[in-house]
Amino acid sequence: MHLRWRLAVVTGAGSGLGREVALRLARVGASVLVVDRDLAAAEDAVAQLELCRVKAWSLQADLAEDDAVRLVAARARDLGGADLLVNNAGGWTSGEQYPAASSAAWGRTLALNLRAPMLLTQLFLDDLAHRGGRSDEPGAVVNVSSSAALGHEAYGSPEYAATKAALVRFTTAMAGERRARVTCVVPGWVGLDRAVAQWEALHESEREGLLPLVAPELVATTVVGLLREGVGGTIVELPGGEPSRGR
Template identity: 35%
Template sequence: MDIEGRRAVVTGGAIGTGRAVAIALAAAGAEVVVADIDEVGGRETVDRAGADRCRFVRTDLTDPQQTADLITSTRPRILINNAGGGGHLPPHFPEASAEEWERLLTLNLIGPMRATQHALVTMRSDGGVIVNISSIAGLGLGPHPSPEYSAAKAGVIRFTATLADVAPARVVCLVPDWVATERVTDAELASDPPPIPIAAFTDAVLGLIADDSLAGRVMLLPQVGQPQLLA
């Protein structure tokens, strides 16, 4: 899909990977909608991307109605389900209360599923691309500090792969390792191996959007080596 002239919604676009993707999409000619609960960060993203190409819509992606309103009002041709995180913040399952770990599941799995369901209504007639952002925490069979976070991210991967046949829309997934966002310290940048450069992350997202041969595919973005399709 050509990015230029398309409307793109980026959830979790107020900081980090979401901000970087929003800026990259605007630079590629998209009309970008930044969705986040962080109004200050969201408006800073708009300023950096350019107010002529980007606007902010305050949205809580754990709220079903706000999620529905975001998608139905903007009708994106490109949807980046980037909102998520929280896996590093204690308490974790089983010490966390049911309300705490359910909210993390909602943000990282149910929210993207809701947004995808609404987006497919219009994309199935007009076409479009949905990029789900997972995490390496969702891969493998070993322990993880946050079982609820890793389970949610594993769910995003499997959810994407089941949607290989929703043409003319496409649903794909990016599974990054540690990414060098603005929150990474100098010491962390100097680690071996270093975090993934933010430009490599945005290049991978834009590549998944552009490649019309990819549907229901999952791409791993490792700290070392080249991106690779897992499914």
């Protein structure tokens, strides 16, 4: 798929990895709907994208809420219909984690990390036939998971790990979908500012056995590559070195 002139929806694109993905898309000529809970961050990202001489729009949305997810889909329809969707937004439970966290708190994490990508993908698929003035070429979806999905050891946020594992399986289960190619990237510890600070604070002995931080640029490049030509159901693992293409 040629990405120039396409409309991409990127969630969690106000900062961090989502912004990196949005910028990479803008540099290849795609227009971007920047979705983020932080409106100021989303607007700042839009200003950066517009320097690439593409169209960009900001939208404030808390994707743990179904109504907000539906608002994203409605805004994309207003813009003529999205061709590309990157389900990047996600996060840990605020404060205590499962089982200490309340069911409302860890339930919100499930909603943000799994229900929102599934609902937004469903709405995206339903709307593909109504894209304004574009071909019948299938759309493309990339889900952003985490290496927390792949381990068998103890993990600090069981609810986060469970949702990211489910996102991988959701992707492979969608391999037969004809309206869009649904793929997934599974990065290790991404080298964003907070992660770099945490890494530098580790003692040398604590770093032993850990894989290097994954460059955000590598993740963004992989996402754009999957949008361009990824085969439905493909999982690409980025553990901290060269990408390992899964199924």
